[in-house]
Every structure is written in C-alpha cells, then in structure tokens.
Amino acid sequence: MARLVSERSDILPVLGEVFREHGFEGASLSIITKATGLGKGSLYHFFPGGKEEMVQAVLAEIHGWFEREVFEPLEKTKDADKAINTMFDAVLKYFNSGQRVCLVGALALSNTRDTFANAIRQYFKRWVMTLARALEKLGHSKPEAKALAEVMVLGIQGGLVLARASNDATIFKRAIKRLRLSVKPT
Amino acid sequence: MARLVSERSDILPVLGEVFREHGFEGASLSIITKATGLGKGSLYHFFPGGKEEMVQAVLAEIHGWFEREVFEPLEKTKDADKAINTMFDAVLKYFNSGQRVCLVGALALSNTRDTFANAIRQYFKRWVMTLARALEKLGHSKPEAKALAEVMVLGIQGGLVLARASNDATIFKRAIKRLRLSVKPT
DNA sequence: CATCTATTGTACCAAAAGGTACAGACTTAT
DNA sequence: ATAAGTCTGTACCTTTTGGTACAATAGATG
Numbered sequence: 068m069a070r071l072v073s074e075r076s077d078i079l080p081v082l083g084e085v086f087r088e089h090g091f092e093g094a095s096l097s098i099i100t101k102a103t104g105l106g107k108g109s110l111y112h113f114f115p116g117g118k119e120e121m122v123q124a125v126l127a128e129i130h131g132w133f134e135r136e137v138f139e140p141l142e143k144t145k146d147a148d149k150a151i152n153t154m155f156d157a158v159l160k161y162f163n164s165g166q167r168v169c170l171v172g173a174l175a176l177s178n179t180r181d182t183f184a185n186a187i188r189q190y191f192k193r194w195v196m197t198l199a200r201a202l203e204k205l206g207h208s209k210p211e212a213k214a215l216a217e218v219m220v221l222g223i224q225g226g227l228v229l230a231r232a233s234n235d236a237t238i239f240k241r242a243i244k245r246l247r248l249s250v251k252p253t
Numbered sequence: 254m255a256r257l258v259s260e261r262s263d264i265l266p267v268l269g270e271v272f273r274e275h276g277f278e279g280a281s282l283s284i285i286t287k288a289t290g291l292g293k294g295s296l297y298h299f300f301p302g303g304k305e306e307m308v309q310a311v312l313a314e315i316h317g318w319f320e321r322e323v324f325e326p327l328e329k330t331k332d333a334d335k336a337i338n339t340m341f342d343a344v345l346k347y348f349n350s351g352q353r354v355c356l357v358g359a360l361a362l363s364n365t366r367d368t369f370a371n372a373i374r375q376y377f378k379r380w381v382m383t384l385a386r387a388l389e390k391l392g393h394s395k396p397e398a399k400a401l402a403e404v405m406v407l408g409i410q411g412g413l414v415l416a417r418a419s420n421d422a423t424i425f426k427r428a429i430k431r432l433r434l435s436v437k438p439t
Numbered sequence: 440c441a442t443c444t445a446t447t448g449t450a451c452c453a454a455a456a457g458g459t460a461c462a463g464a465c466t467t468a469t
Numbered sequence: 470a471t472a473a474g475t476c477t478g479t480a481c482c483t484t485t486t487g488g489t490a491c492a493a494t495a496g497a498t499g
Contacts (some may be wrong), residue, residue: 089364092278096457107458108477117457168362175418176359178275187418214431217415221428222404225411229403232361232373242407245400282487293488294447303487 075113076128078103083125087170091122091179119182122174126186129170132161133194141197147204151250154198155243158223165230165239172224195220206252219246261299262314264289269311273356277308277365305368308360312372315356318347319380327383333390337436340384341429344409351416351425358410380406392438405432 085094085102096118100106105113114120136157144150162169171190174183199216203209226242271280271288282304286292291299300306322343330336348355357376360369381402388398412428 090276090278092276093364095455097455106478108461108479111458112476172414172418173362175414176354176362178279180417184420188420191415191418214427217424217427218408218431221411221415221424222407223411224414225407225409228358228361228410228414229377229407231366232358232377234370234374238403238407241400241403245404281485283485292448294449294491297488298446 075124078105078113079125079128082121083129083170086122086125087168087173090173090177091118092177094118122179122183123186126171126174126183126190130186130190130193133190136161138193138197141201144201147201148250151198151201151205152247155247159240159243162223162227162239163236165227165236168231169224169227172227191220202250205250211252215249218249222246261310264291264299265311265314268307269315269356272308272311273354273359276359276363277304278363280304308365308369309372311356312360312369312376316372316376316379319376322347324379324383327387330387333387334436337384337387337391338433341433345426345429348409348413348425349422351413351422354417355410355413358413377406388436391436397438401435404435408432 081103082099085099088094089098096107096110099118099121100110103110110121111117114124116123137154140150140153141147161167171187174180175187180187195213195216198219199209199212202212202215207215222242223246226239229242230236230239267289268285271285274280275284282293282296285304285307286296289296296307297303300310302309323340326336326339327333347353357373360366361373366373381399384405385395385398385402388401389395393401408428409432412425415428416422416425
C-alpha cells in the first residue's frame, strides 16, 4: 500500500487540532482517520496505545513547543521585559488571537483530566514558575511576582474561555493587552 | 411501577453535576441513569429531546440561579460595593471554592459549543454587563467599568481552569481575593 | 371503585464506538 | 535483487452508544 507519511511527528499537529476541536471523547477514530488521512492500520502502528497515547504525544509536543518558545527564553534571557513581551507575542500567535482553544486547559476541565493529570499540571506549573522568575528580575518581590504570574497565566486561560464563549476574539486580545501593561513594577 | 420522582426539576441538579463531571459526550445514558436513579423510560419522558434537551434544561436552571443570586442583586441594589462582594461570596460557594467546574465555561471550550452557543453567550454577556453597571455606580468610568468587569469574569473562569489543572483550589480562592481588592476605583 | 393520565421498567434496535488481525505493498540496506 | 523491516488498507470483533416501543403500574380524579 502507499506510504504517505514518513514521520509520526508529521501528524501530531493535525491530531492536536482534532482534539482541540472535538475534545478527547468527541474525537472518534473515524474523525481522526479523516483528518489525518491515515487508516486505522497506520494509526495503531504509530500509536499502539490508541487515543490515549495520541493525546499524550500531542501534549508532549505542545510542552516541547512552549519549552522552546516560551519557558526557556523566560529563563535564560537577561532582558526580562523583552522576554515577557515575546511570551505574549508567542501566545497571541499560538492561540490565533483567541480563536484557537488551549488543549491543556480544555482537558483540565474534562473528565479525562485524571488520565493526563501529570502533563496538565506540569505545563501550568512550569509556566507560572518561569514567568514569576522573570518578573522577579524586573524588580517585583518574590510573592508579588508569584501572584502576578498566576494572574497572567490564569488571565490567558480565562480570556480563551470568554472569547470562545462569546465568539469574540477581541476579548482575548484585550486581555493580553491589559496583562502587558501590568508587567512593570509600580 | 414505582413513582419515585415527582418533579422534573428535582433531577436537574443531579444532571448538572453529571455534565460537569463528564462533559456532554462523556455523559453516557448509562451514567445518567445511574446518577439520577431514573430509567430511560422516565428520562425520555421528561426530556423527549434526549441529552441535548437535558443540557439545555440544566443551562436554563443555572442561568436562573445566577439571575436570582447574582445578576439581579447587581442590578437592583443601591450599595454596589456590597452587591459585588455578595457576588464573590456566591461565586465562591457555587464553585465550591474552586473544586467545581463551570459547566458553561466547559461547554464553551468543547465541540458542542455551537449547539448551546446562545445560552453560553447570554450567560457571560449578562454577567459582564450587570457587573460593569455596578462598577460604574462605584465611580468607575464607563470604559473602565467594562474592562474591569471583563477582567473579573475572565479571572473567575481562568481561576477555575488553573485550580482544576493544578488540583489546587487555593489558586481559585487567591484569584477571588485579588479581584475583590480591585473593586474600588483608584 | 372506575377511569384516566402521568410515570416507569424492560426489551429491543441500528449505528457507531474503540480496537485487533493480518496480508500485502512499499523502502531500504545489502 | 532480495531480504528485512516499515507502513497501510480491509475485514472483522465486541461492547456501548443514543434512542424507541410499549405494556404495566401508580396515583389522582371523578
């Protein structure tokens, strides 16, 4: 039979989009095969563990992306102010200005939470921690920085919920703009 | 056969909890019958439209609760400061200090969003609007009040996501505490 | 007590679910 | 070119899904 896809990693973005759109339960194998163009044979070849393994793989890829594009820059840069603004740029692009759902957040609210609890917890923990460190560099006190980091990550998630609920991406964009203004210590 | 439940409204809270825990797709009829103690016969007698009608009924009940406990008090009171703090009290209790998920928010992120789009949009729209009006009464300018109301509702939703993701209800409680401090105009 | 309507349990259904088995075909290294 | 290993389509399986049909029964009403 024809070999169409050479890399397992090639289909992860597609899988991610499917799970974002349909959730874990809602993403049936028939939907997945249509979206990826892969039959069950290939799918179970790449992911012997079925849907659960697919989601785990997608979560790992997402975490990898944020690690590279967000967390590491926040940790390593000398210019914390610039790094934080770069984070907001990345977030704005990643979530397509509020039109794309956060898979990690959506899974956190679903009944499958327990299955992916580790990955979900890790993602947010690392985000809040690295962001708090960067805010400290800008002159915020330790507790201030922690609180502000929490406000920001939580604001992003809330913004996504509200934007999606209202079908109005500007809500998300406004939320990001406001958070940007709260970066500098008073 | 035995008649155990006399009121359709008696089972709405149970249905609400089931959908909160399992989501729309995840809440199978077998789960629903177990949780409510009602057989399919009764279920389809009360909700001829099946699961979709159940969720619509639950959403209507939720909206009714918020209308009574939150939106109307925000609209009608003279003491806006008190009304807003009462809102936070109600929210804290309703979401069990962050251990209970917001069904409306969860549905907004799921693929069933379109089916319940109207109810979801209405809920948040009314919340932000009434809250903004109350903030105006406290001396915030119109745009300030609108922005702050958005921040608050979005902060509540984001707090729920993060609390659930981290399995740490204190995140939600802290979020509410911080929002309370931002009520007074500067 | 007879009747009528609101409930309820049971049996049933077709469709879709996730998953397995496997033979065949394509690549690649030899 | 041939063997080894990687992919892929098809057929099939069991279980569960949401939903229907309907007869039986309970309580209310006269």
